[in-house]
Amino acid sequence: MKKSLAIFLESLDLFSTPKLRLEQYPTPSSLAAEIAVTASIIDSEQDVFLDLGCGTGILSVAMGLMGFQVVGVDVDRDALKIAVKNSRKADVDVDFVQQDVRYLMLKKRAGIVMNPPFGIKKRHADRIFLKKAFETGNVIYSIHSAGSEDFVRKMAEFNGFQVTHVWKYRMPLRKTYHFHQKQYKLIPVEVFRMEMVLK
Ligand code: SAH
Numbered sequence: 001m002k003k004s005l006a007i008f009l010e011s012l013d014l015f016s017t018p019k020l021r022l023e024q025y026p027t028p029s030s031l032a033a034e035i036a037v038t039a040s041i042i043d044s045e046q047d048v049f050l051d052l053g054c055g056t057g058i059l060s061v062a063m064g065l066m067g068f069q070v071v072g073v074d075v076d077r078d079a080l081k082i083a084v085k086n087s088r089k090a091d092v093d094v095d096f097v098q099q100d101v102r103y104l105m106l107k108k109r110a111g112i113v114m115n116p117p118f119g120i121k122k123r124h125a126d127r128i129f130l131k132k133a134f135e136t137g138n139v140i141y142s143i144h145s146a147g148s149e150d151f152v153r154k155m156a157e158f159n160g161f162q163v164t165h166v167w168k169y170r171m172p173l174r175k176t177y178h179f180h181q182k183q184y185k186l187i188p189v190e191v192f193r194m195e196m197v198l199k
Pocket of ligand 1: 022023024025026027052053054055056057058059073074075076079099100101102114115116117
């Protein structure tokens with residue numbers, strides 16, 4: 001299941017001209033498949049997932065293929081056009097909205113999946129996403145650069161969430177920007193699952 005999902009996701013289109021300012025790095029297929037399959041097991045009762053900063057939609061499509069209803073949100077129209085194309089190819093129940101995640105307001109909490117900007121070029125870029133995830137989510141899957149665990153745990157606790165799972169990965173990143181020297185680079189990342197603490 002995970003393997004065939006990853007193989008399909010590998011065929012999706014990526015950012016054509018990634019925008020450095022927005023830290024557009026796609027999630028690798030294997031990691032997207034891992035998250036979606038895990039969510040389909042642990043969070044099967046969840047109906048809707050929001051993909052915050054969905055980019056070209058790999059996480060949205062992966063979650064859609066696992067049977068969730070998904071709404072992908074991104075500020076970048078060019079990325080969303082590719083995401084729409086990818087979701088049509090996969091024939092999944094995914095809608096896309098062009099919006100800065102900071103201005104998102106929901107009536108009802110939903111599941112959240114996200115690979116936000118890590119905040120390397122723009123400080124605290126991932127803080128904005130975490131804040132929104134705690135405000136609108138009940139369950140959150142989120143990818144961060146290695147070394148984020150303390151920060152994420154503290155922020156979760158402060159916002160009434162608890163970290164239930166932490167996965168450490170080496171994420172193979174393709175050469176995306178001209179300043180990358182190698183074709184592939186392994187970036188250590190941490191993936192968190194968090195849930196609301198019921199009072
Ligand atoms: N989630 C995608 C893309 C990750 S790159 C994937 O897993 O492949 C981070 C994405 O966040 C980019 O597509 C970028 O356009 C988007 N982004 C950055 N700042 C944003 C903001 N304030 N609001 C919405 N999207 C934003």
